[in-house]
Amino acid sequence: MSSKQQRKKIGGEHLQRIIDLCTSIEEKGLDPFLVDVEDILDVVREYFPEWELPEELSLDAETIHRLASVIKLQSDWVKHRSTSLYTDPFLLEEKIRKLTKVELATLFLEVWHPIVEFEQISPHSLTEAIKYWQSLLPIDERWLQIDPQKREAGTVTREELIRQRILAEKTFSEDLEAFWNELKEKVGENEKILYWDFVGANSYDETIQRAYLTSFLITYGYATLEIDRLEEEIFIKPYEEPVSMLGKKQVVSIPVSISNEEWMKWKRGLQN
Amino acid sequence: MIANLLVSSVKGSDAQYLAITPSQVTFEGDDVHIITVQNIEGTSAIREVT
Structure with missing residues (x-):
């Protein structure tokens, strides 16, 4: 190069x-x-x-x-x-540093504009307030004393309350366990039982109670439902041990109608 | 279960506790007094379980 x-x-x-x-x-x-x-x-x-x-x-x-x-x-x-408006920040800082506490406080005081809360009421609002006040009943009429009624406490037996379902003989979990055992007994060797054959009882009230407990058996993983869509039949299949379905598969709700007509139909079927 | 837990937690202490519940109750043991208040046609019916 x-x-x-x-x-x-x-x-x-x-x-x-x-x-x-x-x-x-x-x-x-x-x-x-x-x-x-x-x-x-x-x-x-x-x-x-x-x-x-x-x-x-x-x-x-x-x-x-x-x-x-x-x-x-x-x-x-x-x-x-x-420009006249410009002030060098370093000069300004220096100036502030040189001020005494009193001078600084005086400066703050001079530029201090306290904010005062100011509320106004309009003549219209005032008229409304007067109207409201005048329409009020005297205070002694407003604050009427309510005399509590004295009532004697009666007595009741534990059995009576259990019959009225205010007291429970067993805890719900005990009820559920007993119901699960009953299901397993009824199913026996067959693995599953028709929903109505298990839930159905002599009275409609009892049937509702059994359907209610059955729903908890299924939700809590003591049993499962099998649906035969062709025959339109629902079976209950108990598990040997409770199975938790949480997070394992998608849980679906299955509505089952327990109307009085359905119960009567089932009852007639039994008699025939 | 909660009711039994409450009862067992105060068992043995000198204190008395008042538990108010709107639901069905299941208490085990004799140390518990149960008072029911039922609204029957606008009137409160108070009964103590014996």
């Missing part, structure tokens, strides 16, 4: 660095006075006689263009600082 080419290469790198510096000042908002304009102009001037090719001249023009943008930023900065 000749010395001229070597110089061109170094000059090109120089100009590229100047362009990068000016671009970063513009884009990142850095202090434009980081750029020494005179120095840069000297560099541009120094290499200018070397440029012959269009791309070399284009790089030179690009450098001048970027430098001009930085000079504009410098100009704007000077204009801003020269």
Whole structure:
């Protein structure tokens, strides 16, 4: 490589660095006075006689263009600082630091504008309030004393309350366990039993009670339902051990109608 | 289960506790007094279980 080419290469790198510096000042908002304009102009001037090719001249023009943008930023900065409203933050900080506590407190007091809550009532609202007040009954009429009626407490036996279903003879879980055992006994070797054959009882009330308990047997994983859609039959299949279905598969609700007509139909079927 | 838990937690202490419940109750043991209040046609019927 000749010395001229070597110089061109170094000059090109120089100009590229100047362009990068000016671009970063513009884009990142850095202090434009980081750029020494005179120095840069000297560099541009120094290499200018070397440029012959269009791309070399284009790089030179690009450098001048970027430098001009930085000079504009410098100009704007000077204009801003020269306005009367501008106060240098460092000067301001220094000024505050030099103030005594009393002077600082006095300054705060001078600029302090306390916020006062202010509520207004309109003449219309006032009229409404007076109307309401006048329509009120006297306080002694409003606060009527209610005489509590004294009642004698009676007595009742535990058995009576159990019969009325206020007291439970066994806990619900005990009831459920007993019901589960009954289901297992009734199913025997067959694995499953027709829903109505298990739930159905001599009275409709009892049938409802059994259907209620059955729903808990299924929900709590003591048993499951098998539906034969072709024959429209529902079977109950007890598990040997309670099975938790939580998180294992999607749980679905199956509505089963236990109307009085359904019960009568089942009862007639039994008799035939 | 909750009722039994309540009863067992106060068993042996000198204190007496009052538990009010709107649901069916199942208490085991004789240390529990049960008072029922039923609203029958607008009148409160109070009965103590003997």
